[in-house]
Amino acid sequence: MQLLVWFNLSLIFQYIDLGPIYKNETVDVMTPFMVALLGLGLNEGAYMAEIVRAGIQSVDEGQTEAAHALGMSQTKTMGRIVLPQAMRVIVPPTGNEFINMLKTSSLVSAVQYTELLRASSNIGNTAGAVMEMLFVASIWYLALTSVFSVGQYYLERRFSRGSTRNLPPTPGSGSRRT
Secondary structure (H helix, E strand, C coil), X not given: CHHHHHHCHHHCCCEEECCCCCEEXXXXXXXXHHHHHHHHHHHHHHHHHHHHHHHHHCCCHHHHXXXXXXXXXXXXXXXXXXXXXXXXXXXXXXXXXXXXXXXXXXXHHHHCCCCHHHHXXXXXXXXXXXXXXXXXXXXXXXHHHHHXXXXXXXXXXXXXXXXXXXXXXXXXXHHXXX
16 A cells, blocks of 8 residues: 555655755656655564564663673663674564565565566566466565575574574584484
């Protein structure tokens, strides 16, 4: 819905007028790329703000108090004490949101932006092989989400150091045990 509202903004406002700074027709500003960027960016930004807030709040206040007792500034405390511990909580939902946005990006075809699904549909319509191209698009989505899922696994593993005595096993390490 948000994508469609941004795309049709010119029906309500013919001009974007920021006084002496900027004035232009809304149709020229709200290109399909700008609509996709605004729609997906604002939507994911709201989720990411909540994820980061929850991650920072998950770190015990005693950590911050101890850092301040040692004479660390607020910036150093956040960068060296709080954020490294919060990343353990931030990384998993951030990876999930990234993968979800990758799959959700197909919605921007509704505002005439050419992305993977729309490109494959266009090729399928031209070549007369619609179903085949939809299978190709689904394989691309599967491959991309699989690659990012594996990357997310290793990133989570990296940030879980120090929280447990042993790191979680890698997917291939189970076959090497004797």
